[in-house]
Amino acid sequence: MAPAAEVAPRILVNGEALGHVSALDRGLGYGDGVFRTLRIEAGQPRWWDEHLARLAEDCARLRLDCPSRDTLERDLSDLAPLPAWGVLRITLTRGEGPRGYRPPFPAHGTRILACWPDPHALPRDNIRARVCDLRLAWQPALAGIKHLNRLEQVMARAEWEDADIDEGILLDRDGRIVCGVSSNLFFWRDDGLHTPALRGCGVAGVTRGRLLRRAVSAGIAVREGEYVLDDLWQAQELMLTNSLTGLRRVARLGEKIWETPVVSPRLRELLDA
Amino acid sequence: MAPAAEVAPRILVNGEALGHVSALDRGLGYGDGVFRTLRIEAGQPRWWDEHLARLAEDCARLRLDCPSRDTLERDLSDLAPLPAWGVLRITLTRGEGPRGYRPPFPAHGTRILACWPDPHALPRDNIRARVCDLRLAWQPALAGIKHLNRLEQVMARAEWEDADIDEGILLDRDGRIVCGVSSNLFFWRDDGLHTPALRGCGVAGVTRGRLLRRAVSAGIAVREGEYVLDDLWQAQELMLTNSLTGLRRVARLGEKIWETPVVSPRLRELLDA
Numbered sequence: 001m002a003p004a005a006e007v008a009p010r011i012l013v014n015g016e017a018l019g020h021v022s023a024l025d026r027g028l029g030y031g032d033g034v035f036r037t038l039r040i041e042a043g044q045p046r047w048w049d050e051h052l053a054r055l056a057e058d059c060a061r062l063r064l065d066c067p068s069r070d071t072l073e074r075d076l077s078d079l080a081p082l083p084a085w086g087v088l089r090i091t092l093t094r095g096e097g098p099r100g101y102r103p104p105f106p107a108h109g110t111r112i113l114a115c116w117p118d119p120h121a122l123p124r125d126n127i128r129a130r131v132c133d134l135r136l137a138w139q140p141a142l143a144g145i146k147h148l149n150r151l152e153q154v155m156a157r158a159e160w161e162d163a164d165i166d167e168g169i170l171l172d173r174d175g176r177i178v179c180g181v182s183s184n185l186f187f188w189r190d191d192g193l194h195t196p197a198l199r200g201c202g203v204a205g206v207t208r209g210r211l212l213r214r215a216v217s218a219g220i221a222v223r224e225g226e227y228v229l230d231d232l233w234q235a236q237e238l239m240l241t242n243s244l245t246g247l248r249r250v251a252r253l254g255e256k257i258w259e260t261p262v263v264s265p266r267l268r269e270l271l272d273a
Numbered sequence: 274m275a276p277a278a279e280v281a282p283r284i285l286v287n288g289e290a291l292g293h294v295s296a297l298d299r300g301l302g303y304g305d306g307v308f309r310t311l312r313i314e315a316g317q318p319r320w321w322d323e324h325l326a327r328l329a330e331d332c333a334r335l336r337l338d339c340p341s342r343d344t345l346e347r348d349l350s351d352l353a354p355l356p357a358w359g360v361l362r363i364t365l366t367r368g369e370g371p372r373g374y375r376p377p378f379p380a381h382g383t384r385i386l387a388c389w390p391d392p393h394a395l396p397r398d399n400i401r402a403r404v405c406d407l408r409l410a411w412q413p414a415l416a417g418i419k420h421l422n423r424l425e426q427v428m429a430r431a432e433w434e435d436a437d438i439d440e441g442i443l444l445d446r447d448g449r450i451v452c453g454v455s456s457n458l459f460f461w462r463d464d465g466l467h468t469p470a471l472r473g474c475g476v477a478g479v480t481r482g483r484l485l486r487r488a489v490s491a492g493i494a495v496r497e498g499e500y501v502l503d504d505l506w507q508a509q510e511l512m513l514t515n516s517l518t519g520l521r522r523v524a525r526l527g528e529k530i531w532e533t534p535v536v537s538p539r540l541r542e543l544l545d546a
Contacts, residue, residue, distance in 0.1 A: 009297070011296050011297075013296055018296070019295060019296055019297075020293040020294060020295055020296055021293060021294060021296050021301060022292060022293055023284050023286055023291070023292055023293055023294050023364075023385050023387060024282070024284075024292070024387065025301065026427075027301050028294060028298065028300050028301040028364070028366075028421070029308070029364070029421070029423075030304075030421065030422075030423035030424065030426070030427050031303075031304030031421055031422050031423060031424055032423070032424060032427050035302070037372075062424070062428075063431070087372065089372070091296075091301070091302070093301075094427075099310075099360065099362070099389065100430070100455070101423065101426040101427045101429070101430040101454060101455060102427075102430045102431065103427060103430070103431050112296050114296065114297065116372065134414055135414075136412075137410030137411055137412035137415075138410055138411065138446060139409075139410035139425065141407055141408075141425070141428055142410075142424060142425070142428075147424055148301070148302070148303065148304055148424075149303075149304050149422035149423070149424045150302075150303035150304060150305070150374065150422070151303065151304055151305060151335070151415060151420055151421075151422045152412065152414070152415070153303070153374040154299075154303050154305050154367075154374045154375075154376055155335075155414055155415075156374070157373070157374035157375045157376070158336065158375065158376050173411060181374060182373070182374060
């Protein structure tokens with residue numbers, strides 16, 4: 001079934017109601033920038049403080065200037081009224097510069113906010129996932145950052161057409177589990193909650209960070225480690241997190257089926273509280 | 274010394290004299306596209322057939338539609354007169370699509386040509402290079418392609434400010450030599466001409482391909498292999514190639530100095546013939 005046509009977003013570029021950026025922008029030329037995708041809930045960006053914090057961290061990693069909270073909130077009020085439910089993407093690039101990889105200094109960054117009303121307010125749970133063939137490259141200099149170099153994710157997502165499959169699980173070159181194509185991964189076993197450490201690849205999502213902190217506060221044993229597929233086959237429950245969909249349990253991965261929730265309802269409660 | 278201010282390029286986007294692209298373009302959002310940078314010489318793009326061939330190959334690797342030769346040549350004539358000396362960048366992206374990594378099908382790609390007149394018609398030779406700290410990630414799915422995910426190159430080029438240093442040499446995670454930040458690498462020793470194989474990273478440049486073919490035709494022993502820094506220290510001559518600068522010999526890499534050319538004049542002749 002073809003998805004419903006998407007409603008056009010409202011877009012601000014550097015605070016102006018423009019739908020375009022310079023063809024010489026380094027975001028386009030080299031993927032020289034970062035982004036975040038947030039859920040708009042009841043007309044407000046959800047987990048705003050956490051997204052701002054991650055945006056600032058990612059900018060610092062790439063030595064990009066991060067716009068101030070005031071600037072971003074002024075943009076949000078210029079986009080008002082935000083939809084009751086929707087999606088906000090914030091993209092920050094290093095802007096234009098002379099030709100060549102060398103980052104211009106000072107850089108005049110580009111700031112793009114795009115806001116989509118989203119009819120799919122309730123993402124489905126008990127999803128089906130697959131293991132992707134593409135292996136993520138190990139690059140500690142970029143690991144964790146939600147940067148604009150996302151061809152690996154594009155190629156991984158192109159691996160399947162089946163609309164029943166919601167997400168693909170990605171491994172690194174050495175067979176370690178990393179994440180989903182657009183989500184972070186958690187699993188549960190007797191000794192607690194586990195998630196792959198993101199030392200060489202993967203995006204350290206806001207929802208992942210929030211769940212880790214809240215689970216620890218709730219007295220749950222949590223571990224970031226190195227895991228392989230066998231760890232998933234042995235897991236009592238497998239879950240994926242993402243800022244748009246929150247926490248979702250995986251009901252099926254390949255041939256493996258997990259019939260009933262174990263901890264996902266409690267973790268979702270912790271996350272949403 | 275600050276570089277002279279760059280003259281603004283003339284730009285065509287999908288054949289129109291526009292300087293901008295949609296803020297929703299996947300080239301910007303994900304780096305979902307490819308590019309090439311060509312030398313304009315005597316008002317003509319140099320090595321045009323080879324660049325077209327590589328563009329088509331790179332598009333095929335990413336399953337992007339590649340514009341026809343006619344389309345690109347119509348763009349070129351719309352940009353005419355091209356400068357006597359200059360630089361042409363061709364960027365092809367997957368264009369706009371709904372949110373998410375999944376590539377839209379059919380895609381309506383974006384085609385950008387930007388042409389700069391370039392006062393630096395004669396690049397300097399006998400250059401100085403350094404070994405970069407950043408290690409390239411190993412990703413066979415993308416190796417060789419001149420795609421828009423170039424943050425590694427941006428970070429590597431940001432490692433030095435010294436205007437006397439023209440290029441940085443990049444190694445992979447396992448210490449194998451790969452390429453320069455914006456060039457391919459060759460070295461000469463008693464048994465012939467050597468260049469790193471690009472199985473896991475690096476861009477297979479047009480100048481590299483041209484030099485390999487022509488050296489073989491000229492009866493020179495040529496090998497693509499796996500090499501480490503020690504191989505460079507032992508080399509009789511070290512050279513870098515790039516479509517804008519052609520072949521340049523490295524006179525100094527770190528503390529190592531190569532006083533006189535050995536084969537670079539002959540190889541440059543082969544390349545330019």
